[in-house]
Amino acid sequence: MLIVQKYGGTSVKDLERIRNVAERVMSYREKGNDVIVVVSAMSGETDRLLNLAHSIHNFPDEREIDVLISTGEQVTSALLAITLKTMGCDAISLLGFQVKIITDSSYTKARISRIESEKIFSELKKGKVVVVPGFQGVDEHDNITTLGRGGSDTSAVALAAALKADMCEIYTDVDGVYTTDPNICEKARKIHKISYEEMLEMASLGAKVLQIRSVEFAMRYNVPIHVKSSFTYGDGTIVCKEDSDMEQMKITGITYNKNEAKITISKVPDKPGVASQVFTALSDENIVVDIIVQNISKENSTDITFTVGKADAKKAQKIMEEVAKKIGAENVILDENIAKVSIVGLGMRSHSGVASKMFSILAKEGINIQAITTSEIKISCVIEAKYSELAVRALHSGFGLDAEDVKEET
Numbered sequence: 001m002l003i004v005q006k007y008g009g010t011s012v013k014d015l016e017r018i019r020n021v022a023e024r025v026m027s028y029r030e031k032g033n034d035v036i037v038v039v040s041a042m043s044g045e046t047d048r049l050l051n052l053a054h055s056i057h058n059f060p061d062e063r064e065i066d067v068l069i070s071t072g073e074q075v076t077s078a079l080l081a082i083t084l085k086t087m088g089c090d091a092i093s094l095l096g097f098q099v100k101i102i103t104d105s106s107y108t109k110a111r112i113s114r115i116e117s118e119k120i121f122s123e124l125k126k127g128k129v130v131v132v133p134g135f136q137g138v139d140e141h142d143n144i145t146t147l148g149r150g151g152s153d154t155s156a157v158a159l160a161a162a163l164k165a166d167m168c169e170i171y172t173d174v175d176g177v178y179t180t181d182p183n184i185c186e187k188a189r190k191i192h193k194i195s196y197e198e199m200l201e202m203a204s205l206g207a208k209v210l211q212i213r214s215v216e217f218a219m220r221y222n223v224p225i226h227v228k229s230s231f232t233y234g235d236g237t238i239v240c241k242e243d244s245d246m247e248q249m250k251i252t253g254i255t256y257n258k259n260e261a262k263i264t265i266s267k268v269p270d271k272p273g274v275a276s277q278v279f280t281a282l283s284d285e286n287i288v289v290d291i292i293v294q295n296i297s298k299e300n301s302t303d304i305t306f307t308v309g310k311a312d313a314k315k316a317q318k319i320m321e322e323v324a325k326k327i328g329a330e331n332v333i334l335d336e337n338i339a340k341v342s343i344v345g346l347g348m349r350s351h352s353g354v355a356s357k358m359f360s361i362l363a364k365e366g367i368n369i370q371a372i373t374t375s376e377i378k379i380s381c382v383i384e385a386k387y388s389e390l391a392v393r394a395l396h397s398g399f400g401l402d403a404e405d406v407k408e409e410t
Contacts, residue, residue: 006156011230013043041072062107073133101137110145115162150211161221175229176237195242206257261313267330339388
């Protein structure tokens, strides 16, 4: 079998854990499997490097940021290859430009366009374990690029798709995908199988187990993902195609996200083309907008509210202040004290009353809803950040996810 394994930052945080990873890799190799390992930077290393850059300038050059932060994964991949060799398992580390993982030129948020797999297959044929630093690639002009935070998941799934691997295993510090964050809800339960679509929603809404783009890749190329813990040897969660059993649950999981900020542009002239100017300016800077709310027009003006990732909040505020002057809006207000709480489940397609139940549960806890967005299988509410954990626990219990076998109440 050809297996792609990815190990996150906590799994490789020090030399002892890197040795544990090496032992696990060797156990697969000894069974006759070809193994490609994708590694993240050691836990905390990317933040350390970013802090160094931001201590020099608030908005450092993004090309140089990619050169800087890609070194974290390079260090880990070399250390793992060295460890494997000292344990008698031949290995080689190949950087993004050596593989090659070709991306566009959107620094810090690059997207993979293709992977040239010849070099990997050549090394596998020599009996080596191939170690690839995640999170990084190279554009058509040979500039180093990175795929965004959590991008090592995307690297692993993309490699599995390109190489037509038999299995893609994502190793992290939890033993699978849970109905919600077990750190804030002790009654959270592991989900043994979840659809790509549900996982995509949960990843986009704050579940930290898998990066959203990795799930997009897996769904597009039908790559089954097995999420496992690097600290245990038990079964994890399979992310795969939807099956009939999955729709029996109204709600599969509850997510929350404190890493968003809300921006309001007040007294925007209510005329054609204004909204386009607002959101085109953000799009031109590769800033992703989530929830959008526009109030009813009063006296030929309206308020536009939207959310962005906190990492882009200050930049988005600055852009909107410039846009506000051009369009004649009154002012721009940034609120970073928000959270988004969401419920996700394929069963919403065939069960009514889910939204009203969610709103009732939050109201009973005295939690005010600032904005709402929905899709076919999810409902999200923006609330004050201080209520996020209370909201998660209340929704988890209210939708019957506290049950031992994670069955919906009838």
